[in-house]
Amino acid sequence: MTTTASESLRGEVTIRDLSKTFNINGRALNVLKGVNLHIRGGECLAIVGASGSGKTTLLRVLAGLEEADEGRVLIDGEPVHGVGTERAVIFQEPRLFPWRTVIENVAFPLEVRGLSRDEARRRARRYVQLVGLGDFIEAYPAQLSGGMAQRVGIARALAIQPEILLLDEPLGALDAMTKLTMQEELTRIWREEKVTMVIVTHDLEEAIYLADRVLVLPKDKGGRIREIEVNLPRPRNRSEGGFVKLREELLGEFGLH
Amino acid sequence: MALDIEQSYPLNNSPSKTGRLTSGQAGPASSTGALGRLVRGGVEGAVVRYGSIIALAILWQVSATAGWVNPAVIPPLDRIFDAVVNGPLWRDVTISLQRAGIAFAAAVALGIPLGLFMGEIRIVERALDPILQLLRQTSALALYPVFILLLGLGETSKVFVIFWATLFPILLATIGGVKQAEPKLIEMARVYGARRSHIFRSVVLPGALPQIFVGLRLSATTALLLLIAAEMIGANSGLGFQVMNAQYNFQIPLMFGAILLLAALGLAANAILETLQKRLCRWAPAKP
Numbered sequence: 001m002t003t004t005a006s007e008s009l010r011g012e013v014t015i016r017d018l019s020k021t022f023n024i025n026g027r028a029l030n031v032l033k034g035v036n037l038h039i040r041g042g043e044c045l046a047i048v049g050a051s052g053s054g055k056t057t058l059l060r061v062l063a064g065l066e067e068a069d070e071g072r073v074l075i076d077g078e079p080v081h082g083v084g085t086e087r088a089v090i091f092q093e094p095r096l097f098p099w100r101t102v103i104e105n106v107a108f109p110l111e112v113r114g115l116s117r118d119e120a121r122r123r124a125r126r127y128v129q130l131v132g133l134g135d136f137i138e139a140y141p142a143q144l145s146g147g148m149a150q151r152v153g154i155a156r157a158l159a160i161q162p163e164i165l166l167l168d169e170p171l172g173a174l175d176a177m178t179k180l181t182m183q184e185e186l187t188r189i190w191r192e193e194k195v196t197m198v199i200v201t202h203d204l205e206e207a208i209y210l211a212d213r214v215l216v217l218p219k220d221k222g223g224r225i226r227e228i229e230v231n232l233p234r235p236r237n238r239s240e241g242g243f244v245k246l247r248e249e250l251l252g253e254f255g256l257h
Numbered sequence: 258m259a260l261d262i263e264q265s266y267p268l269n270n271s272p273s274k275t276g277r278l279t280s281g282q283a284g285p286a287s288s289t290g291a292l293g294r295l296v297r298g299g300v301e302g303a304v305v306r307y308g309s310i311i312a313l314a315i316l317w318q319v320s321a322t323a324g325w326v327n328p329a330v331i332p333p334l335d336r337i338f339d340a341v342v343n344g345p346l347w348r349d350v351t352i353s354l355q356r357a358g359i360a361f362a363a364a365v366a367l368g369i370p371l372g373l374f375m376g377e378i379r380i381v382e383r384a385l386d387p388i389l390q391l392l393r394q395t396s397a398l399a400l401y402p403v404f405i406l407l408l409g410l411g412e413t414s415k416v417f418v419i420f421w422a423t424l425f426p427i428l429l430a431t432i433g434g435v436k437q438a439e440p441k442l443i444e445m446a447r448v449y450g451a452r453r454s455h456i457f458r459s460v461v462l463p464g465a466l467p468q469i470f471v472g473l474r475l476s477a478t479t480a481l482l483l484l485i486a487a488e489m490i491g492a493n494s495g496l497g498f499q500v501m502n503a504q505y506n507f508q509i510p511l512m513f514g515a516i517l518l519l520a521a522l523g524l525a526a527n528a529i530l531e532t533l534q535k536r537l538c539r540w541a542p543a544k545p
Binding site for chain 1: 442445449455460463538540
């Protein structure tokens with residue numbers, strides 16, 4: 001199989017004039033207004049913003065879990081509606097079936113796609129090993145730590161070989177040490193699997209560590225989306241000068257120092 | 258690779274090969290000590306678990322034989338066991354088991370599918386809930402005369418009253434289990450393209466299982482309770498009948514024998530369901 005230039009660019013996302021309003025207790029709440037966005041195929045994009053800026057809603061619209069009121073989402077040039085197998089979501093909580101073992105959890109989306117149990121297990125094994133849980137294949141979620149459980153969630157998302165990985169504060173519930181390890185892991189996985197990664201986070205350092213580009217969603221709806229390029233070599237060093245400077249710049253976006 | 262193993266909790270049946278040795282140096286020298294500890298631990302466990310019941314049996318036997326209580330009212334245990342082993346009770350056990358068994362099986366066969374259906378289709382549940390609440394709050398025993406009128410004094414009315422009483426715990430537990438299905442898991446399944454039937458099979462049903470077992474165990478207890486009541490009211494066989502009949506005829510050891518057998522049936526039914534639950538819900542934290 002030959003890899004052509006067009007293939008290496010798969011997982012490209014375009015968002016045009018996206019608006020979303022929620023109805024809360026009879027009052028219309030504008031969450032997203034006229035959002036335009038382009039994500040390159042294979043890019044790692046972080047989206048940050050104050051709470052209420054609509055970053056999670058944006059991700060859920062991308063995932064197909066929420067319908068936009070206006071505007072379009074295009075993936076590889078094609079408009080999409082609802083969920084699709086070229087996208088996978090990693091939530092803040094691992095959302096594992098407590099009655100399934102690690103490998104059975106990872107095999108689940110493959111079973112949904114019609115693979116036999118054995119075939120699904122066979123394919124799932126590779127991804128369990130990819131996230132470093134080879135020794136815990138037959139363990140139940142209750143036997144895992146928070147970080148390990150989240151790895152299972154990541155393996156499950158990767159198992160369907162998505163073009164786009166959507167992560168909604170995936171490390172938000174982990175302790176500080178585990179978080180740092182998992183950030184390294186995510187970088188490694190992103191490089192190995194060559195997927196487009198869109199990560200919503202409230203952790204600015206995490207955004208700079210992981211992403212090629214950091215988007216700052218404005219608090220005022222319809223305002224300009226600020227964009228910061230992270231031109232730092234990987235693996236990144238959190239205390240190196242360029243990193244620190246970017247973090248200051250990003251904090252400045254929020255009026256913080 | 259940095260693995261956060263130190264935060265994992267390998268259970269006893271964990272297949273993990275990386276389980277840490279926390280019990281110091283387990284070597285050949287300490288293996289006999291470990292065995293000794295295990296045996297002693299087992300004995301200790303048994304004493305704690307069954308000590309009280311053994312003490313009660315001894316107290317019963319001693320007070321009856323020593324004349325602390327009237328042995329005509331509280332006969333010694335050996336006479337009760339004799340009445341059980343050599344008495345007419347085995348035929349009654351079979352009959353009672355048949356009545357309770359058929360009723361329980363029918364309640365399971367109707368209650369679980371109906372409960373799954375009602376729990377999944379909310380409109381059905383909302384429409385039927387008032388009737389369900391009314392029927393549930395009406396004591397099955399109060400309805401027994403009605404069932405006798407409708408179905409006669411034979412086997413059918415007895416089985417039906419037990420069925421009636423056992424149906425509701427199963428039905429309500431199943432509905433509750435289905436309604437409790439974790440929305441976050443359902444959403445996750447939806448992301449991966451699972452359709453409703455698939456979500457029902459792989460998310461809702463397994464999640465409802467522990468709750469369904471709560472209903473089953475409650476129903477099994479209810480079945481035996483209603484069995485005895487039904488057999489006391491209008492029967493000429495069965496353990497419930499024997500309890501009453503033996504008392505009328507002052508066959509006190511036989512009466513206690515029938516009571517003990519009923520207790521044994523209850524324990525056995527619970528043990529069977531518990532084993533089944535452990536087998537099917539291995540993943541769930543144990544429920545009492």
